[in-house]
Amino acid sequence: MCAVDIDEEAAQSSGADLAIGADVADREAMAAAVDRVLERFGRLDVVFCTAGITHLPATVRSLKPGEAQRVIEVNLIGTLNTIEPAIEPLIAARGHIVVVSSMGWPPNTEYGTLLPAVGGVAYSTSKTAVEMLGRGLRMELSQYGVGVTITYFGPIDTAMGRLTLSPAPKAKERITVGPEKAAVAVLRAVERGKVRAIIPARWNFLNIVRPLGVHLDNLLLRSKTQREFIRTYDSG
Numbered sequence: 001m002c003a004v005d006i007d008e009e010a011a012q013s014s015g016a017d018l019a020i021g022a023d024v025a026d027r028e029a030m031a032a033a034v035d036r037v038l039e040r041f042g043r044l045d046v047v048f049c050t051a052g053i054t055h056l057p058a059t060v061r062s063l064k065p066g067e068a069q070r071v072i073e074v075n076l077i078g079t080l081n082t083i084e085p086a087i088e089p090l091i092a093a094r095g096h097i098v099v100v101s102s103m104g105w106p107p108n109t110e111y112g113t114l115l116p117a118v119g120g121v122a123y124s125t126s127k128t129a130v131e132m133l134g135r136g137l138r139m140e141l142s143q144y145g146v147g148v149t150i151t152y153f154g155p156i157d158t159a160m161g162r163l164t165l166s167p168a169p170k171a172k173e174r175i176t177v178g179p180e181k182a183a184v185a186v187l188r189a190v191e192r193g194k195v196r197a198i199i200p201a202r203w204n205f206l207n208i209v210r211p212l213g214v215h216l217d218n219l220l221l222r223s224k225t226q227r228e229f230i231r232t233y234d235s236g
C-alpha cells in the first residue's frame with residue numbers, strides 16, 4: 001500500500017509500505033506519485049481519494065481571499081489530479097476508484113450534498129462536485145472494468161470532524177463513527193462493488209429527501225437558528 005499526504009510524516013506514520021509527501025492540488029506531483037507506485041509494486045489496483053480540507057465555519061463573505069478557492073482546489077481538483085494519472089494503470093488492473101463526498105458538515109445543516117452548507121459553502125460545493133466526478137468516471141470507465149465507489153461520510157471522529165463540529169453545542173455527541181469503523185465500511189463497500197456508501201448507514205434516509213432540492217433550501221431559509229448561524233459565521 002502507498003500513502004500520499006501533504007504531510008509526509010503523516011504518510012510515514014500510516015504504516016503504508018510506501019509513503020510519499022505530495023500536494024494533491026499539484027498534478028505533476030500526483031503523476032510522479034503514480035509512477036513511484038508502479039515502480040515499486042508493478043500495478044495499481046485501488047485509488048482512494050481521501051485528502052480533503054475545510055475551514056472553520058465561516059461565510060464566503062467573511063473568508064480571506066483564496067480560502068474558499070483552496071478548499072475547492074484540494075477537494076475537487078485534488079481528487080481529479082489523484083485519479084487522472086492513474087487511469088491507464090487502473091484499466092490494466094481492472095481496478096477501483098474511491099472518491100469521498102460528504103453527508104455531514106457543518107453543524108447547522110449537516111448535509112454536505114443535501115443542502116448548501118451555510119458556513120461551509122465551498123466545502124459542500126466541492127463534495128457535491130466530487131460526487132458528480134465519481135458518477136461521471138464510473139460511466140466512462142465501467143466498460144473497461146474499473147469500478148467507482150462514492151462514499152458519503154457523516155461526522156467521523158478525525159481531526160477534521162473535531163475541528164468543524166466544535167462550535168455546535170451537542171456536536172461532539174454527533175461524532176458517532178470512529179475512523180477505523182469508517183475505513184472498514186469503505187473496504188466492505190469496495191469489496192461488494194457498491195457505487196454508493198453512506199457512512200453511517202443510518203443516514204441513508206437523507207437520499208430520499210434529496211430530490212426536493214431548492215424546496216429544502218426554502219424550508220431552511222425560514223429557520224431562525226439558521227439566520228443566527230449566518231450572523232455568527234459572518235463575523236469570521
Ligand SMILES: NC(=O)c1ccc[n+]([C@@H]2O[C@H](COP(=O)([O-])OP(=O)(O)OC[C@H]3O[C@@H](n4cnc5c(N)ncnc54)[C@H](O)[C@@H]3O)[C@@H](O)[C@H]2O)c1
Nearest residue numbers: 005006007023024050051052102153155156158159160161
Ligand atoms: N471527518 C468528517 O467528519 C468527514 C465528514 C465528511 C467527509 N469527510 C471527508 O473525509 C476525507 C478525510 O477527512 P478526515 O476527516 O480524515 O480529515 P483529516 O483532516 O483528519 O485528514 C485529512 C488528511 O488529508 C491530508 N491533506 C490535506 N490537504 C492535502 C493536500 N493538499 N494534499 C495531500 N494531502 C492533504 C492531511 O494532511 C490529512 O492527513 C476528506 O475528504 C473529508 O472531506 C470527513
